Amino acid sequence: MQKAAWRIWMPAANSQECGALPVADSNPTLANALTVEAPRSALSSDGASTAQLELSARRRVALVEGSTPHMSSETRSLLRRRLRTVAVLLFIGFGSFLLWSLVRWKMTEHLQAEYRWVFFSHVAVTSLMGLAAWKLCAKCDLSLTKLRIGEAVVFGAPSILFITLTYHKLQYCAALDEGHAHVASFTAAWLLLIFTYAIFVPNTWKRAAWVIGAMALAPLVVMLVAYLTIDQFAALLRTDDFDDMPVEQAMMLALAAMTAIVGVHTINTLRHEAFVAKQLGQYRLKRLLGAGGMGEVYLAEHQMMKRPCAVKVIRPEKAGDPQVLARFEREVRATAKLSHWNSIDIYDYGRTPDGTFYYVMEFLPGHNLGELVREHGTLPASRILYLMRQVCDALAEAHSHGLVHRDIKPANIYCAYRGGVFDVSKLLDFGLAKPLTDTNDSGLTQEGSITGSPLFMSPEQAGSEEVDGRSDIYSLGAVMYFMATGKAPFEYASPLKVMIAHASEDPEPPRYLNGEIPSELEEVILRSLEKRPEDRFQTVAELREALDRVPVDTEWTARMAADWWNNYGCPQRKAMAAEAVELAAI
Structure with missing residues (x-):
C-alpha cells in the first residue's frame, strides 16, 4: 500500500507563479x-x-475568504470552466450554422448585399467564441473581474448577433407576408441562450434575474423597433392572423425567464448545501490540497477566528476499517504531544456526525x-x-x-x-x-x-x-x-x-x-x-x-x-x- 506524504502549503494558481512546479523526492x-x-x-x-512578504505568502488565503461560496476561488474556477464550456459549445454551434449558410448561399445580388453585414457579424461572433474558449484556458487563474468580463463577452456577443438576426428575420418575413414560423425560430434561439446561462453560470438569483430579464426583453424590444421602423411588418401585425403574435411571444419569453431564474436559485441552493456539508465543526473547507492512501488535506478556515489552517480527513471509503482509523487517531495523538517550535502544530481534532475523523494543522507558507x-x-x-x-x-x-x-x-x-x-x-x-x-x-x-x-x-x-x-x-x-x-x-x-x-x-x-x-x-x-x-x-x-x-x-x-x-x-x-x-x- 502506498504511503502519502502530506505537504501543508499554499496552492499556486498557475505554473508561471513562483514555485508552482510540484517537486517530490530526488527521483x-x-x-x-x-x-x-x-x-x-x-x-x-x-x-x-x-x-509585504507575509502578505504575499498569504495571498491565496485572501482569495478564499468570505462568508459565501460565490467569493471563493473554487467558485472562480468553476465559473471559468463553465464559461469555457459555453464558449466551446457556441463556437461549434455558430461555426456549424456558418458553414451551412455558406453551402446554401443562393440568394440574389440584392439580398446578398443586404445580408452581407449579418454574415460578417456571424463570422465575428464565431471567431470571438473561439478566442474566448482559448483565453479561458484550464491553467489560467483569472480574477473575478476578468471572469465577469468573459461572461459578458460569451453571452453578450451572441445576444448582439441574435438582435441583428431577429431584426433581419422580421424584415424578411414582412416582405414575404409570413411571420409565425420565422418569429418562432428567433425566439427559440433566445430561449436556448437563456437556459444556457441559467444552467452553466453559478450565480445568485437576483443577479441572474437582471441578466435573464435583459435577454428575455431583447427580442421584444427588437420587435417593437421593427414595428416602428418597418411599415410592412407593422401592417402584418395589424392583420387578424398576426395580431396576437407579440402577446404569445412575450408570454413564452416571460415563462422561460421565470423558469430559468427559479432554476438558478435551486441550483445555487443545492450548491450552497453541498458547500455547507463540507464543514467540519468550526472549520470551513476551502480547497483540496492533496490526497493519498490515508486521507485528504484541505485548506480550511476557522469560521470564528478566520484563521487559515490545513485539515486532514480520513477518506470516507476507509472509515469502516478499524485498523486504518486507529492508525489515523494514533497519528493525531502522537503529533499533538509535540510542542517544539520546529514541529508541525496540531490545533484540533474531532469527528463529524457521520463518523469522519479529522485533525487541524497549522498552514505553512x-x-x-x-x-x-x-x-x-x-x-x-x-x-x-x-x-x-x-x-x-x-x-x-x-x-x-x-x-x-x-x-x-x-x-x-x-x-x-x-x-x-x-x-x-x-x-x-x-x-x-x-x-x-x-x-x-x-x-x-x-x-x-x-x-x-x-x-x-x-x-x-x-x-x-x-x-x-x-x-x-x-x-x-x-x-x-x-x-x-x-x-x-x-x-x-x-x-x-x-x-x-x-x-x-x-x-x-x-x-x-x-x-x-x-x-x-x-x-x-x-x-x-x-x-x-x-x-x-x-x-x-x-x-x-x-x-x-x-x-x-x-x-x-x-x-x-x-x-x-x-x-x-x-x-x-x-x-x-x-x-x-x-x-x-x-
Whole structure:
C-alpha cells in the first residue's frame, strides 16, 4: 500500500507563479510511487518589507475568504470552466450554422448585399467564441473581474448577433407576408441562450434575474423597433392572423425567464448545501490540497477566528476499517504531544456526525527542502547546518516521547516563514510515527510491509526490521546528502534497487559531487549513513553536537535568510504582493 506524504502549503494558481512546479523526492519515479504531493507557492521578495512578504505568502488565503461560496476561488474556477464550456459549445454551434449558410448561399445580388453585414457579424461572433474558449484556458487563474468580463463577452456577443438576426428575420418575413414560423425560430434561439446561462453560470438569483430579464426583453424590444421602423411588418401585425403574435411571444419569453431564474436559485441552493456539508465543526473547507492512501488535506478556515489552517480527513471509503482509523487517531495523538517550535502544530481534532475523523494543522507558507534544492541548487554548508540543527531539535523532542518518525525526507522538512522569521524548519507528517513501546500497535503500520520513502529510508526499514531513533538519524544523513549534492545517496529507477543499495552499497562521498562541502560536514553525513545502527550517531543530540562543531566561514543567520528570500525566493514577488494588497482591500 502506498504511503502519502502530506505537504501543508499554499496552492499556486498557475505554473508561471513562483514555485508552482510540484517537486517530490530526488527521483521522480520513486517519489511518485510512494508520495502524493499537492501544488504550492513560495514566499519571497525583491527587497520588500517583511509585512509585504507575509502578505504575499498569504495571498491565496485572501482569495478564499468570505462568508459565501460565490467569493471563493473554487467558485472562480468553476465559473471559468463553465464559461469555457459555453464558449466551446457556441463556437461549434455558430461555426456549424456558418458553414451551412455558406453551402446554401443562393440568394440574389440584392439580398446578398443586404445580408452581407449579418454574415460578417456571424463570422465575428464565431471567431470571438473561439478566442474566448482559448483565453479561458484550464491553467489560467483569472480574477473575478476578468471572469465577469468573459461572461459578458460569451453571452453578450451572441445576444448582439441574435438582435441583428431577429431584426433581419422580421424584415424578411414582412416582405414575404409570413411571420409565425420565422418569429418562432428567433425566439427559440433566445430561449436556448437563456437556459444556457441559467444552467452553466453559478450565480445568485437576483443577479441572474437582471441578466435573464435583459435577454428575455431583447427580442421584444427588437420587435417593437421593427414595428416602428418597418411599415410592412407593422401592417402584418395589424392583420387578424398576426395580431396576437407579440402577446404569445412575450408570454413564452416571460415563462422561460421565470423558469430559468427559479432554476438558478435551486441550483445555487443545492450548491450552497453541498458547500455547507463540507464543514467540519468550526472549520470551513476551502480547497483540496492533496490526497493519498490515508486521507485528504484541505485548506480550511476557522469560521470564528478566520484563521487559515490545513485539515486532514480520513477518506470516507476507509472509515469502516478499524485498523486504518486507529492508525489515523494514533497519528493525531502522537503529533499533538509535540510542542517544539520546529514541529508541525496540531490545533484540533474531532469527528463529524457521520463518523469522519479529522485533525487541524497549522498552514505553512514557504518551500520544502526538496523544492529549495530543485529550484535553487545545492545549499551552502552554513545553511544546511542552520536548517538541520532545528530539525534535530524537533526530532529530539519526538524521540524523547518515544516516537520514531520513519518518513524523514526533503518533502517532509519545510522551510517556512513563521513569526516574522525566515528559514524556520518545520518537521511534518508524523503519519508513520510509531511509539517505541506500543503494546497496542496490533499491526497498525502494516498497510504495506515497507513504510517510508525508498530514497531516504534506513537499511533496517528497507529490510522491514524493527527501527529506533537511529533510523531517523540515517534518514537525516540522506537528507543532508541531498541538500549538499542535489542527489539522494542512491538513485535507481526501481524502488527495490534503491532499498538494496541502502543495505549493501556505499554512497559516493559528497565532496566528489560538491567540493565546497567542508570535510567535517562530509564526515557527519557519512557517519549518519552507516549501514549498522551502532556505527551511526546514537542519538539526535549527538548529531546536533557534531553539526555544531562543523566549521564554516560565515554562520547562516536569520538576517541572511531574510536577505536570501528577498533576493532569490521568487522573481514575481512584487506582483504577488500587489495582488495580495488588492485582494485584501476587496
